[in-house]
Amino acid sequence: MHEGDEAGSVLRFGRAGDVPVRPVVRSARLASIPLGFAGRRVAATGKRMIGRPRVEVDAELHARTARHMFEVLGELRACAAKLGQFLSIYELVLPAQIAAPYRVALSQLQESTPAMLPSAVHAVLAEQLGEGWRGLFRDFDDRHAAAASLGQVHRAVWNDGRTVAVKLMYPGAREAVAGDLRHLKRVSWLASPFLSGADIRGIVDELCLRITDELDYELEAANQRRFAAAYAGSADFLVPAVVHQCGEVLITEWVDGKPLSQVIANGHQRERDRVGELFLRFNLTGPAQCGLFYGDPHPGNYRVTADGRLAVFDFGACAEPPLGFTEMAADLLAGIVGGDPDIMAANARRYGFVAPGVELDAAALADELGLFREPLVQPTFRFSTKWLRSVVQHVSQLHLSNVNRQLTLPARLTPIGRMFVAGAGVLCQIGGEVRVRDAVRTLVPEFVEVANTAPITSIRSSDNH
Incomplete structure (x- = not known):
């Protein structure tokens, strides 16, 4: 099985299930999300003024917004679907009463697809594998799985x-993604007020490069072969073998199993611990x-x-560690564990997380990074949505002295940052108690010595269990 749970109800757009590709159409559909929300918010204010309960009005506002988001992103797919995957992690940090409708809608987005009709599927296979494509298979199920x-x-x-x-790949997906990326580059300046010191253009260019890589099935097949060879015979992991790849078709061995989304929804604690x-x-x-x-790392891929x-x-989004990554990670982790504000600030500057000439509040940086100290020094740590929510709410406080406005993300670390952020979100969804120190040691061997000597008594107390 690949990328997502078994298909249930699906959305159908167009006779062949093609992705809408005209830039003006895609831009208008995407713009309808914030515009629709703005209109519904004005209407909600009017309803409250005539006496409707605030809780009832707000619930209706968010339910309608979530449904609209699902319909638009589900229709456009391409980069919009990646946005949906990203949002399905970050709805975890919203208050429960607000997050509920988004959780339902975005879960549906991950598990739904504008299905191609059999004739369109056959046309893609004939174009990519040749007119005699049926001879490659003993049997082929026209229903998408x-x-x-x-x-x-x-x-x-x-x-x-x-x-x-x-x-x-969907017909038109490549063109749709290219158009989305051009649009993203044009509006990337909008992020500048929130990341005042960041190389926004460099980050966006790197992100666009990685998304483009996900359209390259030849590259994906090569990545998957590397992982499959590395984990061959493992008692803990299974990477399906690549059977054949040609153009926009990738064929791998089929794997049955329990979707990670089911573990997240109803797994018992022992199962959560092991899977986490x-x-x-x-x-x-x-x-x-x-x-x-x-x-x-998102639930549909496990x-x-x-x-x-x-x-x-x-395996389309894989990335090699940037040059000097292990040394950088060891220094940053040691700074977090040690808790010295001056060392943390020096590391931030040394590795490019602070632009030249920008002042940095070292005490505020130490306070923020201290949120990540406990998972690194305790023998085990249970990740939870409650813990994640507390972290995000702390780092996203909207005030002028927020240290995040003084920081930047080096563009070369964009794919690694994306992986860590999304992975942390899924780990909190799983809710397992895991040995973080041991896992980090496999990535940064030098880290274990620092962690083992950390004073446990100075750890910030946490009620995340």
Whole structure:
């Protein structure tokens, strides 16, 4: 199985299920989300003024906004689907009463897809694999089995008898993504007030490059072969073998298992602990195992097999660690564990997290990074949505002295930052108690000595269990 849970109800747009590609159409659809919200907020104010209860009006506002977001992003797919995956993690930090409708809508987005009709599927296969494509399979199921962010997956039987997953890209997806990225670059300046010291253009360019990589199935197949070879024979992890790749079609071995979303929804604590441990280890051991970070950690890309292994799919977004990464990570982690504001500030400047000439509030930086100290020095730590919410609310306080306005993200670290942020969100959804120190040691061997000598008594108390 690939990228998403088994398909339930699907959205259908167009006779062939094509992605809308005209720039004016896509821009108008995306713009309708904030414009629609603004209109509904004005209407909500009027309803409160005539006496309707605030709680009732607000619930209706967010429910309608969530549904509208789901409909627009579900129709446009492409980069919009990636945005939906991102939002499905960050709704975790919203208050529960506000987050509920977004959680439902965005979960549906991950599990739904504008399905291509069989005729369109056959046309893609014929174009990519040749008119005799049916000869490659003993059997091919025209019904799509799972959603991919930029395409869909079908179950089939390869000509040697193996059950396989056939991933094919939506017609028009490549053009739609290219248009979305051009639009993103044009409006990237809007982020400047929130990241005043950041190289916004560099970050956006790096992000666009990584998203473009996800359209390259040849690159994805190469990445997956590296991971599959590195974890071959593992008792804990399963990476499906690549069977065939040609153009915009990628064929891999089929893997059955329990979707990670089910563990998140109703897993017992022992299961959460084990799966959380596996999830953390896999996402940190890639560089040591095969020289790559796994770059797309979201629930639809993982399953738990019957023998307890964590199966992982979708390797289009992988990235090599940047030059000097281990040294940088060791210094930054040591600074967090040690808790010295001057050392943290010096490290931030040394590794490019502060632009030249920008003043930095070292005490505020130490206070913020101190939120991440406990997971690094305790033998085990239970990640939770409550903990994540407290962290995000602390770092996103809207006041002029917020230290985040003094920091930047080096563009070369954009893919790594994306992986860590998304991975932390999923880990908090799983809610497992995990050995963070041990997992970090596989990525940064020097870290364990620092962590083992950290004074536990000075850790900020936390009620995240």
